[in-house]
Amino acid sequence: MSAQIELSNIDKHYGAFHALKNVSLSIEKGSFVALVGPSGCGKSTLLRSIAGLESITSGTLKIAGQTMNGVPPRKRDVAMVFQSYALYPHMTVEENLTYSLRLHGVGKPEAKAKAAEVAATTGLSALLHRYPRELSGGQRQRVAMGRAIIRNPKAFLFDEPLSNLDAALRVHMRKEIRALHDRLGATSVYVTHDQIEAMTMADHVVVMRDGVIEQQGSPLELYDRPVSKFVAGFIGSPAMNFVPGVIGPDGMTVALEIAQSLSLPLAKRQEPGRKVLVGLRPEHLVIGEPEQATLRLPVAVVESTGSMTFVTTSTEPEMTVVETRRTLVRPGDTIGVSIAPNQVHLFDPATEKAI
Template structure:
């Protein structure tokens, strides 16, 4: 059996509110799965349903081959790591770590040994006698992780565990969590609203919206082939550009609506949809000389981080162009842009679904 967790047809209602809709999800043993989506889409509800902190209204939940729908949380053998750490303030790190073992009747010396072993893995060996208030945010997070590890659970469930940390520490901790996952050979389900966390940490990303799984797959597959405009706009930072368009009269060109229509000849036939949305990732737009122009736009805001320059168009402020070199550009200046046609994503304007590439 290779699936550690399997959900099929899972639905969850809070009263009349339909919080999870027909969730099908298979989580392989040893994999790192991220549940990602905007606030309120049902990520925590799904995680809490796995843990048994919420009961599901319909469907099946199987953990390690056993149907768990009605099994209480403590018998599911899953460990949850929260954003708020939930450490016992009056206990030392060691006592926080050994608590769950002690209440299960593990002998004191044995529990102490287990705590020391876990602390060595998570870099807490020198902090075992401190109290939570004497630790930094990152150290507290490690204690919370260690407390989960010591129970040797069937899977780790994380609910936005890094949200309270500053940006630099978040970047550090996401590597630390992933490397710990690898070393332990753990199975992890990780909830986040941050698509960068999801993309960088997970083997399998599940994108949710309003209780529905919109798409799931390997991070770069979602990036390269988003099934709809929502996933396309959610995955990737800065976000994909969206430009309304129609198919040209020869069926082999697109007419982009950028205030004024701009015709893009393409060496391939276009679908016969009425109105399209063209998606173009910011990094796929190049600033070119005027005679190579596919698009002409007036410069809006220019922001440089040193390595990267972000440019918005004065007429399309929601859209971005990203360039790797420094640019001397001023507001209102016209720039010429080009892109490779195979980088275009096409979506039906009405349904917002991806339109598959049509032949040449």
């Protein structure tokens, strides 16, 4: 596969503020790439730089093999879908869809035919003569996507497009966007602060922090093999538990510095006596009989959602355990918890890098 978008050593300064720091990223043609990270990490700045809405300070940006440094947005042949739908309120759905085509001199019959085709793809056929005020939030977002699709661009750039929707509609729309991407064979770059959106929609996830790429790879690569405490804590819901620990004398166990703990077995030998930060995903901890389990933990809070129960311990630091079966555990109980050796993550307390 060839790179549809290629960023090489991109830097972006806003005066003294260094927003993007030597960012290099190759986005393959036809792939769905999610840029994810907390507010201020640089993900939207990177997306806007690809679109040409921000000028890069240094580095090289190529789209479909052509260098785009200094090329205005309208000549980059990319389409953006924003958090705000940015629809023209005085135009019907059909007029909103065909506006960009008519600006480029496409005749009315051809523009109408293309609008009908895109409306069929996005489920808007029955809404072509409505105005934006007569549409729901999900329908307006579909019109915004349809307006991008009708141009047949080299890439689709999504900037947190689902943030304004309610939770159920967000789940529905993320399936729609991914299905649309697959039908069109498009190249999509999707910015979100929601790691669930990134994990469920993207082929390739790029985790950003303070203007740099902390880690990139497939969703499961990031989940299974995080390179740092930051990535480990950002990917996965509920977030990973982090507990200080010390490697045992044999190098194959780690003792946790929490109440009533025994030693956890490790998959690989480590340096005996080394201080570590132990990462344990809540969903990998299995509740069993306290006498037979690896850890014994006092319970502070029990929250049931019906399909899952979240158990929070009264240890310092506190830990979360996710139980998928019905449980009789109550606050004040002591639970036994076990975990497989290959699901124990170790990080250096000073650098926070994976060991």
